[in-house]
Amino acid sequence: MCQIHALLFRCENRDSKLLVTLPEQSTPKLEIQDAVWLRWNIVREVCMHRVWGRLALVLLLPMCAAAQSASTNERDQEMQEMRARIERLEKLVAELQKEKESKNAVTTAQAAGEPIPPPSTPAVPSAQHEDTVASMDHSGGQGGAPNGTERKFPALHFRGFGDVDFAATDDKTTHSGFNMGQFILHLSSPLSEKVSVFGETSFTAQTTPTATVYNVDVERLLIRYDYNDFFKLSFGRYHTPINYWNTAFHHGLWLQTTIARPEMIRFGGRFQPVHFVGMQAEGNIPSGPLGLGYTAGLGNGRSGNIARPGDGGDVNNNRAWFANLFARPAALNGLQVGGAVYGDLATPSPALTGTPQFRELITSAHVVWTKETPEFLAEFAHVRHRNTVTQQEFNSSSAYVQVAYRLPGEARKWKPYYRFEWSNINPSDPLFTTTTQPAPLVNALTGSTVGVRYDITNFAVFKAEYRHTERRATDPVVNGFFLQTCFTF
């Protein structure tokens, strides 16, 4: 309205001026011209008004944009403030968690009658804790502050493994049915930045003629001192690292694809020493993209019962030794190729006729592709026993090849697998036979296993497999169906 009034005022002013300035005789003409001019002027002013209005609108857009930019800046500022606030809150939560843990530690120590530790633990680098795994890692609550980057010494982590099995075969000498597998407790704790301990204990159900008992065994117990990546020294009881399977899966059936181990490295087996007591050095070898690594050890070797290591002491004054070399090429993530050699002087007990001892030399090799699409494991081992009295040699070999494939997409919980095993055992090897039973302690084998693994959750699986086993020509062929559920927690 103001603009209209202003427009009219300007027109009137213009009219007044014209009336004053124009001569009288031309007044009618002037009036017409003035009217025309006035009309034009009104039209122009209206047009200009529209133009300026639209111009104002157009000009408003960048202003809006600027305003939006300003609001974006404000939002950024708010975001920064919020981040800072979150940071403060996170720090506060971390402090509260620390305080809670220290209180718990004090309570636990008091309950155990131990001296109360100082309230502040020195912060040192290297805290490694995975929340997804931490949820299963029971080291006091959830295994330490989940978002802490401090490391405490010692910090006990433990994990359990278990399995329940069902077996049915056409072997007339065995019964079908369920059986409890091993219950495994795995414990680990860093003692300092460069010192750590590991332990693995098994509880195995065993049926005797009078009762079913659980046999408790210390499977592994070792303390390791790290100097750097190239030299780590440890002492204790190990799984002998001359076989890939033996050190990749240990007693964690949940980790391995199949229900059972290959026969060449089965628990309680005699073909290769499963355990080793002594010392071990390990580390990487500077080799660039080849990714070389080594393990070498010295220890007691086999005991009088060659299926057992010399936990309580060696049976002779000769130390067993081994060396293992492997490569994990950087260009082929998932590939490992390696070989090992093991030497020992076996002294069987009770002593054989003539009390011979046997020089044992084991050579082995493996190629594995650990990715699951596909998974490929292949191992070979050769065992030579030489009688120290007669110098007679006995050679035996064993191998397996296993292939598995994790199905894609929605079916990725399923992993079908196949394994072929073969063992050529010298039937006259005194360490692999016994006079007390007809079947040798280590028997020849040609067998196939086909099965499927189904991951119920990330930490529990079902496995079902069929096995076809052929041994010596005189032994019956055995077919069996096996089920297993195994888990970790």
Next chain:
Amino acid sequence: MTMRTHLQLRISLVLGCLVVFSLISFRAAGTPAGTDVAIVVNSTNPVSNLTLSELRKIYFGDRQYWKGNLPVLVLMRSRGAPEREVVLRVVFEMTEERYTKYWVAKVMRAEVSDPPASLYSFGILQEGVKGNPGAIGYVNAGDLRPGVKVLRVDGLLPGESGYPLR
């Protein structure tokens, strides 16, 4: 001022506005490095470049010491963080399930005492890197804060063409 002049003026203004809007939009959606994941270490760490295979060795726990025998502290982001997905895909080449299984096996083999720490925020992660000389972690390049050192991966920094962690 003629009608034609007004029309030209209006067109010019509209075009100008479009240019301004485009610039604002580009600025808002820009940050080309924002989608890259930066590998960060403590500022005192002398390392400034890692190859992807070296980075892989560190994150796989196969290399546990820096030069000078300083222990490596590997820091991960917790599940659900986009940066973690990038690292699992590019560095580990694993799914979450396989990653979990990998570390269970690694601990079971007594090669490490415990798996890498998983941190819920990039702020805490960077605080962890700042506070631990041997720490290595990763954050979205757009979330970088002062006080940490960004490593080149295969000679490239986040935002550069060919940078692998994206």
